Amino acid sequence: MTGLVTMLGSGAMSNDIEGIADSDVMLVIGSNTTETHPVIGLRMQQAAKEHGARIIVADPRRIKLVDNACLWLNQKPGTDIALVNALCHVIVRDDLVDLDFIKERTENFEAFAASVAECTPEWAEKITGVPAADIEKAANIYGTADRAAIFYTMGITKHTCGTDNVRALANLALVTGNLGKRSAGLNPLRGQNNVQGASDMGCLPIFFPGYQRVDDDAARARFEELWGGPLPSKPGLTATEMTQAMIEGRIEALWIMGENPVISDPNSNHARKALENVNFLVVQDIFLTETAELADVVLPAAVFAEKEGTFTNTERRVQRVRQALQPPKGALDDLTIIQLISSRMDYGQELIPYHSLPGRQRNLTAKAEEVFNEISQAWPALAGINYRRLENSGIQWPCPSADHPGTSILFEDGFPIGRAGFMPVSWKGSEELPDAEYPFILTTGRVLYQYHTGTMTRRSKVLETADQGPFIEINPSDAEALHIEDGVQVRVISRRGKIMLPARVTSGISPGVTFIPFHYKEAAANLLTNDALDPISKIPEAKVCAIRIEAAATGS
């Protein structure tokens, strides 16, 4: 997101899901779409089968979508910039650029073109492992398409160079004029139901709701007026910086609402240490998660089916969440909990103004709809949305007025910052690369039947039955060299931790590369992963680290 805001003026998915059907070409990079976003993956498969769309998959694993792809670029983890810059190189070299678009809507093209001049396919082959001919072919397919869309997820962002990875992709979309039109665009797929909404709402250390900077005096003045109180101008700490601050004792009290960083954070031993170190930890969740076990106070919350509200999906569509069930006796929905704490902090002050309904018993708190009405005042992109309009179907922001239908495609009428700016980026290796002691690359991800740290999916019987549990994917040649057979227990060790799990020997992964899904607390991949940060977004490098593998029976 940080990568895109500076270049384009918005970091959200530019296009919509419905447009997938009419894409000519899709570059799917760092996204195992059929498993992580199954219905979007299905639309891609259907577009390929039924509409002849051509799919290019760039991934270190032979993911399911490769079955429907015309080309699989089997890249090494952490080499995205080299690959994408080489694609841009060919496109510029062969004059597949959209000159009108570049002239009218972008700036800094010359510098960018110069920056990829050296990035030949042959150069990239050495770094990525993808044959130069395939890079040429991919560039040609993408560059000649009328409507070419890029889809990516954490495979792009969870790197020390995550911001630059995203910029490289934005350059690719800009150079071919694939922004601001249907069935094209730059499409980060959000991994969780409301990542978009949580970001939109300013649960970010530098932004108020609607990406209005806290250190922008005008923006702050607007919020001070709306909220009726002074607001801090100093940007806060990111999640990963908080971890360090807790270890150093600079943060003394932490309130976690509905997250489980002990499993989900890279180098989770470090995260655990921080949470153990902080003086006071409040965790609000539906289960006693590994994180909640460390808390001083645990507050029982409600699940999605037990509350009213909205989620904003990956294509910026604000959609209703409706209460179907009563929460278990003793649990409260998060919105009520926040307001109860706030009103106790500051007697007589309501966090969100509410209207007491006569004759009806209720907690003295604002209802979700009342909160939403305030949000639509706080951020012009939601000004035209209210619950009544959401009754039948969701609306994609920006939706500035009550008669606005919502925006399915961003940038159709220009970029919010005027001209989009190319931003040259250069490839550097991942922070931690294989060496003699830790000879394998580990990359992590998800599987279809599980979700995140498994607090929900692992308590759903069908999913647990269908899923096969933790595993490490390893190429047959590596397995042979290590005398490891399919299904045997192995010990996987990194500089930060070790876990035991069965090996899955498959030619779907390249020699030297391994993969572990991160859902399983009994074999938590994030005990191994690296928490080195992207210098700009402060996102940790969960997707590449170095490990060694030992057959469990031979001892450590």
Next chain:
Amino acid sequence: MKIIINGMEIIAREGKTILEAAEQADIYIPTLCYVRGRKADNPCGLCIVEVEGHETPVRACDTKIQEGMSISTDSEVLKEQREERLSILAETHFGDCKAPCNLTCPGQINVQGYIAHVAKGEYEEALRLVMERNPFPFSVGRVCPRFCETRCRRLLIDEPVSINHLKRFVADWCMANKIDLKFSKGPSTGKKIAVIGGGPAGLTAAYFLTRKGHEVTVFEAEPELGGMLRYGLPEYKIPKEVLDYEINTILRLGINVRLSQKWGVDYTLQDLKDQGFAATLIAIGAPDDKPLEIPGSFLPGVIPASVFLRQVKMGEKLDFGRRAAVIGGNNIAMEVARSLVRTGVDEVTIIYPRAKLEMPANQRNIGEAEREDVQFQLMTTPVEISASKSGLDIELIRMKLGEPDKRGIRLPVAVPGSTLHLQVDTVVTSLGKAASNTGFAGGSLEDTLEITPAGNVKANPRTFLTNLDGIYAAGDVTSGPRTVIQTVVAARRSAENIHAEIMGLPKESEGRFNFTRGKSFDDVDLRNFDGVATKLREKMPERLSERAVQDFDEVKLGFSEKMARKEAERCLSCGCTAFDRCNLKDLCIAENINLKKTGMGKVPAYDRDSSHPAIVVDLNKCIFCQRCINSCEYEALDLSASGFDEKGRPIGISLRFNENCVSCGKCVDNCSTGALNKKEQIVPIVNEEFQKVPTTCPYCGTGCQLELNVKGNTLMEVTSDPDQLPNYGDICVKGRFGHSFISHPDRLTTPLVRRQKGGPLEPASWEEALDIVVGTFRCVLGDSGPDALAGLSSARCTVEENYAFQKFFRLRIGTNNVDHCARY
């Protein structure tokens, strides 16, 4: 393009089939194989229509529309052909719609449904399901003769499921856990209804009428509600506190009660009419004992059963002597005998003119009396009672069975000269009861109320209307003593009828259509149970008889939760879990198919296949409509038949999920019968109302729109609307099946606090937890400033929650230290 269907002009796009055009115009054409946008390889042949200019009917699914086409969808010829085709499909189908227990229950309760809820640990929902049709689960769960268990097919393997004990378990569990089922009064109709009698019949009727929105007033002659349940059944059967709880649950709906109001004394039927009651229901039960018509029946010490039981219930300290006799062999007689034992009588003898097996009492009740040392003087009848020096002398005569009469019944006749005598201190007579031995009085309406020769109120068995306008009667008052469940059923039906009549609505009738694997045990092929392991029923824990007879405390102690779960798991789930969505059944009903004529399958041809993680396959129900493969987006099903018989029915069907399957469950929603079922959805929805709540999936960022199918407070299953953005009915395995975490026992239900560093997390009140949070936040804020606090929000929470969270940190704390873990 313009076409005409059944005389109606319709505009449709070129290239559409007749079926698609009709669907668009909301004209219904029956089909079992159609999947939108797909072509069936093996058409079901039901969508036939007549097209002007064509000699024979054509299939609507594969005939394209043409300009000006005139189509008829419902001629007699079409109906006949459809019926023929449906009959063949019906013969192919082998399974049960409703389970035998459900069909046998006089209350038509969804028995399999509540057993399944118990098996899933959903006790609250189980009770709610029972109370959809029976507001007396505590009492019925203790005294029901269990018609359902007599037809439980588990009997063909080992023993029937202990259904009634499960009903009692869920009721008791909800009472112990103080569960409020949240039944509520319906929207007000503005009608007032009077119910005479506050026993099981009157309260049942009041319960259902109130749920329909009527203002009901119950008039009870006694000082407390409950009728026979309170004054006729001793406390060792139904403890007072249980009955009080049960009745209070009913009253909480908002029912007016007038106690100690005697009909004919304090008010008359005319008074009720004058007070504006739109209808009056007489539900006084059968309070009058039938008299013992022999000399000496009026002697002191000879007591009618209801008087005796009432005295016992009121706790009056009475001396019934050392020896007592009970005359009669009905259920009440058994309770009288057992109560006599408990009042300290040493020798209790039941006198009955026939054998034990011929007693009208339930054999289970007889056995319970026997276990408590009640004696039986069988094949004798009393001739005269006289006062003797030591108490009462009963002269008895022996009986034998006489010659069969015209109907073949052998009535007992006296054996001349076989007189014998029994010396007792007390005689209690239990010879049956009636609404009134003398008729009703008090007003002109009472005088003209028609009574049957047996002393009951005469009422139409369908409408429950008496001979008087607006005056209804239901329960024992019309039939004489019956079981509680039968009374409840009668009262419920009367309530439904009164509601329909005073609101001018058509009466709801429940169809009798039912596929079955065998109506009687003899019809059921034992191959149905191949692979079912023997597992005996759980034994009800009871107090030892020697101890139990010392007091009036309950004898049967009830199942533990573990026992209930184990017992519920014994259920064979005979009824179809696709009951609410089966198109074959619905079409058979719509087209008036008579299964007796068409026939059904008789033996299972296929084993059930549970190897899929989410789906159970029962090919015996498959009619080979192929909607499963046609609706699958992943080509994940291999469905084939080895051949077809002369009628076109498939033989040797095989269905396999291949490696493409992603367990999305769409095939199940598209199955036209119950051949495909969701493994976790084991509760059939028979007639119960459920809601579809549209919402957004909590998993990935796609934001698929889901429909949560909710019954009571339980998520039954998840479906998706094919017309709704952005997923158009497609959902993944998590969106479909990943929701049982909601009701997982691990859910946090109380705040936890660590009262000292290094100590354990302990349950706390919300007050205490919030005080600790706020107190500590204030301290940190005061000592170290706002930037020593931080918040991590969640991409799982709502937009509104995230907004409030960051606003709290920025405005109340004064820091921008707020982030969420997945902002990338």
